[in-house]
Every structure is written in C-alpha cells, then in structure tokens.
Amino acid sequence: MEEYTHFNGEALELVRDTNIPEAKSMLDRILTLVNPPIALKAKQLGGRAQQAIIDKVRTAVKNIFGILLDADMQPMDDSDQRHVDTLRDNVQKVRASFNLPFPKVFQDHKSMLAAWVSNNFADPTVNFSPMYFDDLSLLDQAVTLVHERSHTILRISGHPGTGDSPVCIVPHEGKRLGFDVAIRNAYCYEWLAISLHPNYNPTPYRDLCRDNSISGH
Numbered sequence: 388m389e390e391y392t393h394f395n396g397e398a399l400e401l402v403r404d405t406n407i408p409e410a411k412s413m414l415d416r417i418l419t420l421v422n423p424p425i426a427l428k429a430k431q432l433g434g435r436a437q438q439a440i441i442d443k444v445r446t447a448v449k450n451i452f453g454i455l456l457d458a459d460m461q462p463m464d465d466s467d468q469r470h471v472d473t474l475r476d477n478v479q480k481v482r483a484s485f486n487l488p489f490p491k492v493f494q495d496h497k498s499m500l501a502a503w504v505s506n507n508f509a510d511p512t513v514n515f516s517p518m519y520f521d522d523l524s525l526l527d528q529a530v531t532l533v534h535e536r537s538h539t540i541l542r543i544s545g546h547p548g549t550g551d552s553p554v555c556i557v558p559h560e561g562k563r564l565g566f567d568v569a570i571r572n573a574y575c576y577e578w579l580a581i582s583l584h585p586n587y588n589p590t591p592y593r594d595l596c597r598d599n600s601i602s603g604h
Contacts, residue, residue, distance in 0.1 A: 393493040398520055401528075407485060409529035410536075413580040414482035420444045420583055421475060443559070447582045448474075451561035452569045470566050477541055481533065481576065484540045491515065501528075504535050508542045526584060534577040546572050555596035557589045558582040 391399045421444065448454045454470045490512040498516035501523055505512065513535045519528060537543060545551070548564040549572060556562060559582035561575065569575040581587055 390488045406528045410532040447559045453566040530581045533580045534573045537573040537576040557592045
C-alpha cells in the first residue's frame with residue numbers, strides 16, 4: 388500500500404508530522420474529558436479553570452450528542468451511561484485507526500471538498516484537494532481528518548440530520564440532533580473534537596453565519 392500518493396514533500400510532511408498528530412491529540416482529549424467523573428481530571432488539567440472545563444464538556448456533549456451529564460459528569464440514568472459508553476467506544480476506534488497507516492491521495496483539481504472518502508468502507512483512502520492546504524487552518528485540517536476517518540472506521544454513510552454542507556453551526560452548540568442521529572453523523576465527531584480544543588474560538592463560526600445571513604445565503 389502506498390501511504391502518500393501525488394503529494395509534494397511539503398504537503399506530505401504537513402499531513403504526516405502536523406495534522407495527524409493533532410488529530411490524535413484531539414481524540415485523546417475527548418477520551419480524557421468525556422470520562423466521568425470529570426472533576427478529578429479537571430483538577431489536574433485546569434486548576435482555577437476547573438469549573439470552566441466541566442461546563443465546557445457538559446455543554447458540548449449535551450448539545451452535540453444529546454447526552455445529559457450532571458455537574459460532576461456522572462450520567463444521570465442508565466440510558467445516558469450507555470450513550471457515553473457508545474460515544475467513547477466509537478472515539479476510541481477512530482483514535483486507534485490513526486496508529487495504522489492508511490492511503491492518502493492528493494487530487495490536483497478543483498473540488499468543493501477539502502477531503503473525502505469513498506462510501507465503499509473497505510477502501511480506507513482519504514482524498515485531499517488543494518482546498519485542504521490552501522483554505523483550512525491547521526486545526527481545521529486536523530479535525531477534517533477526524534471527520535473523514537470517522538466515516539470509514541464507523542462505517543458512516545452521509546450526514547444524517549444535517550446533509551453534506553451544514554451552515555451556521557457553532558461546533559459546541561451542535562445541531563441538537565439527538566443521540567441516535569448524532570452518533571451516525573461524522574460532523575458530530577468533528578464538532579466535539581474542535582469544541583474541546585484549548586484554542587477553540589466560536590467567534591469565527593458565528594461571524595461566518597452572520598455574514599452568510601447578510602449576503603442572503
């Protein structure tokens with residue numbers, strides 16, 4: 388298997404040495420934080436910001452995946468416990484997939500997508516367009532890999548509940564799809580990964596939505 392096809396050296400190094408390690412870190416962070424009781428972890432991670440971390444995780448998990456967690460991140464009932472277990476299991480599968488080589492192909496033509504995978508889940512190839520390198524920030528590049536690998540590893544076809552191009556979504560606010568739909572939407576894993584990142588800033592997402600509304604889109 389050729390791991391990198393049609394990449395120049397600079398692009399290859401960016402994906403291999405920057406984007407993939409950041410994607411792994413994002414997934415590791417989910418596994419650390421979505422791990423009741425979070426208060427113990429928050430003391431280690433946040434110091435005085437302990438409650439802010441707790442609130443950040445509670446909000447994102449509730450809004451994106453519809454899982455209710457109490458102030459100490461303990462599931463409120465058996466159904467929420469099962470949902471937390473399913474979410475963590477899925478994230479662990481996606482995280483483990485980054486420990487293995489998978490084919491990456493640069494497609495040197497214009498595309499509306501920065502990256503994409505096949506609906507044939509036996510094909511693990513991630514395709515990249517110039518948009519991936521020209522238009523995405525480093526964090527967006529990394530979280531795009533989380534999104535695409537979620538499709539392949541979790542065998543997620545399409546984006547139930549949102550369609551292929553959701554607009555006006557602030558990641559930590561999610562789409563409030565409910566658990567059964569959200570767990571099958573790769574965007575939800577993307578939103579959770581980015582919203583728990585220490586450098587997450589919701590303002591650009593709000594501004595983009597506002598600008599689209601003003602322009603009539």
